[in-house]
């Protein structure tokens with residue numbers, strides 16, 4: 001049967017794993033002529049491409065549709081410029097600042113989950129997995145509480161794609177609105193500095209190789225804030241929901257976690273591997289690349305299929321099985337190398353806390369499969385609705 005891989009079709013999004021197996025085994029350098037892209041799907045090839053940001057660049061866009069090209073996001077910068085911009089953000093994104101948020105995360109989980117203790121169920125996405133990271137990134141960046149739901153709804157619209165992958169007028173309008181909202185916030189914060197990441201970005205200086213010292217403009221800061229605001233909550237939200245599905249399908253492992261929380265960090269790694277929230281990273285080649293006897297010409301769109309690499313049986317035994325005891329050297333769910341996710345430690349902490357607090361209150365839960373809905377996006381993979389069913393009565 002002809003092998004067709006189109007990440008935009010809802011059928012592929014529903015269950016991409018069979019086509020990923022065929023890509024890895026039969027077409028490790030897959031070429032989709034209609035959509036004009038190549039796909040690398042084996043773990044070793046994806047990792048090697050991440051390690052070569054000179055041949056595989058980000059500046060032409062990191063999605064298949066490439067609608068973000070030309071915008072001022074950190075993720076779209078190539079070395080050496082990328083290095084300076086990344087330094088300035090990572091300087092304010094310290095482990096101390098991230099870890100200091102744990103008490104807030106726990107208290108906020110309580111606020112979200114306690115009202116459901118005697119309820120028959122809740123929507124684990126809209127009422128939990130979105131709200132936690134949205135509040136956390138809001139606290140960190142300094143986005144007022146009153147603005148956060150709007151940020152979330154605009155980010156949802158911005159990420160939505162139909163089966164053609166076209167960036168709709170609505171998605172473009174949502175990004176514009178989000179940009180205006182956050183630009184206004186940055187401009188206002190300039191006159192009213194606080195202890196948040198926006199204020200720190202406003203006051204941070206950086207010196208480049210040539211000895212020039214500069215500060216970011218409001219426009220640049222707004223792009224950083226925009227990027228962290230949506231990257232910071234959409235992905236964690238999907239990871240937590242995908243993890244809830246895993247623990248419903250594998251109840252023995254859920255019981256093990258209930259009994260022994262020291263298993264949680266590795267369980268979070270397995271959730272990241274088993275159904276990664278970001279299923280591919282887009283690149284553009286600056287030179288010919290020959291792999292497995294095939295040549296990808298310079299100036300080609302290539303996608304590194306993270307979701308396929310994470311299920312490569314050349315690296316992982318029985319990759320389709322969810323196993324919280326799996327020992328793993330690396331996973332590519334946060335990328336690798338120069339663009340490695342800036343929020344990885346924050347995301348890991350949030351997910352660990354989310355499950356710790358969830359299992360404290362609800363050691364048993366199920367899912368109402370009839371109410372599950374998937375979000376429709378280019379490369380963010382996860383659920384839009386996940387009705388969790390709680391046991392009733394004694």
Ligand code: HEM
Nearest residue numbers: 074075228231232235236281333334335339341342343347
């Ligand atoms: C489970 C949650 C998350 C996942 C799966 C995830 C995934 C990723 C991936 C795969 C990349 C690399 C993209 C590439 O190579 O093209 C990345 C980069 C990035 N992520 Fe995350 N991310 C998550 C959470 C976060 C959070 C919480 C933040 C908030 C600060 C964040 C901010 C960023 C930024 C700013 C970059 C660009 C870094 C650069 O280009 O230097 N992410 N993320």
